[in-house]
Amino acid sequence: MKKDKLHIHWYPGHIAKAEKQLKAQLSLVDAVIEVIDARLPLSSCYDNITGLLGEKPRLILLNKSDLTNPDELNKFIRIIEEKSGFPVLKTDAKNSKDLNIIVKKAVELSEPKIQALIKKGLLRRPARVMVVGMPNVGKSSIINKLTKSSKTKTGAKAGVTRQQQWVRINPQLDLLDTPGIIPMKQEDQARAKKLAFVNAVSDNAYSNEIVAKELLEMLEKKYPKIVKDFYKVDNLSLDDIAQSRNWIVSGGQTDIERTAVYVLRDFREGKIGKFILDDI
Numbered sequence: 001m002k003k004d005k006l007h008i009h010w011y012p013g014h015i016a017k018a019e020k021q022l023k024a025q026l027s028l029v030d031a032v033i034e035v036i037d038a039r040l041p042l043s044s045c046y047d048n049i050t051g052l053l054g055e056k057p058r059l060i061l062l063n064k065s066d067l068t069n070p071d072e073l074n075k076f077i078r079i080i081e082e083k084s085g086f087p088v089l090k091t092d093a094k095n096s097k098d099l100n101i102i103v104k105k106a107v108e109l110s111e112p113k114i115q116a117l118i119k120k121g122l123l124r125r126p127a128r129v130m131v132v133g134m135p136n137v138g139k140s141s142i143i144n145k146l147t148k149s150s151k152t153k154t155g156a157k158a159g160v161t162r163q164q165q166w167v168r169i170n171p172q173l174d175l176l177d178t179p180g181i182i183p184m185k186q187e188d189q190a191r192a193k194k195l196a197f198v199n200a201v202s203d204n205a206y207s208n209e210i211v212a213k214e215l216l217e218m219l220e221k222k223y224p225k226i227v228k229d230f231y232k233v234d235n236l237s238l239d240d241i242a243q244s245r246n247w248i249v250s251g252g253q254t255d256i257e258r259t260a261v262y263v264l265r266d267f268r269e270g271k272i273g274k275f276i277l278d279d280i
Contacts, residue, residue: 018183022052025130025180030110031057032180033102035133035142038062038090039198041076042278043191044137046182049084053132057109058086061102063138065090067270075280093141096148103146107172127173128166132180136200139179146175194218194277199268212238212260215267218277226273230266238263 026032032053037044041062046052060080065073070090077088087105091098110127118124131146133139147167166174195201197215219227220236233240241263242254249255266272 018181019052022132022180022182025176025178026053026056029056029128029130029176030113031059031106031127031129033106033129033131033142034058034060035063035131035137035139036060036080037137037198037200038065038068038073039276040194040200040278041073041080041276043194044134044198044200045080046134049182052182057112058084058132059102059105059109060084060086060088061091061142062088063142064092066092066094067274068276069274072276076276076278079280091142091145093138093145096145099145103169103173110173126168126171128176129173130176130178130180132182134182134195134200135202136198139181143175143177143179147177197264197267197277199264208260208264209238209256212263216263219267219272219275222277223273223275230272 034045034049034053049058062073062077073090077090081088086109089098089102089105091102106129107127110129114124114127131139131143146169165177167177169175192201193211193214196206196211197218216227216236216238224236227236228234231241231244233244238256238259239254242248242256242259245259245262247255247258267275
């Protein structure tokens with residue numbers, strides 16, 4: 001029997017609309033905070049990010065870093081900083097220990113724009129930043145983290161549509177409370193597959209069984225002992241995992257769909273281990 005292969009679909013119309021909306025938002029800010037999924041430090045980046053954002057300075061946040069191996073992640077941080085020329089910080093939405101450093105970096109990156117305005121005779125104003133990133137990398141979680149201790153809405157700015165709302169993080173920084181979605185084209189199916197593994201693709205676009213099978217294949221290549229020990233199996237297959245859990249349906253067949261859902265959940269919640277799926 002021919003093995004089913006994973007193929008992810010996006011819709012070009014949605015991509016064009018998202019790009020137009022993002023560019024309109026970018027015109028309002030001095031700098032951006034780009035959010036990347038730390039489990040996919042390369043695959044959850046946008047290849048042409050400079051072309052999309054133009055000259056906007058950016059702070060790159062590797063979100064969900066608590067689900068990764070720190071030593072592995074540090075190697076990627078050095079690569080991303082060298083390639084982008086911008087600061088990269090590890091973060092996660094579960095704690096606020098790094099909140100001050102994120103805010104400080106965002107303000108620093110905005111300062112050249114503020115100085116340019118002052119030279120034109122304008123009064124100093126707070127820096128204006130927004131959070132951008134591909135779908136489901138945790139943009140809203142980062143916005144919530146930044147605004148947790150500061151709920152002051154500053155309303156619409158002059159010349160800005162009433163739908164655009166700002167939150168004053170501190171006297172030096174205003175945050176656009178709407179995340180900017182960087183769209184993903186569908187040409188690179190290897191990347192699309194990894195995005196499905198971390199739930200960065202709508203689950204309407206794929207089958208749980210096929211995604212879970214391909215995830216197990218990747219984990220077996222990169223982290224075989226950790227995953228086999230977690231599931232207490234000799235062979236990493238949905239059938240073997242189902243049998244080890246005694247997940248059997250009528251007729252004595254293994255419950256593959258249930259197993260697939262649990263494997264994806266275990267991986268996404270970091271229960272199996274702390275992994276990075278990209279290669280340097």
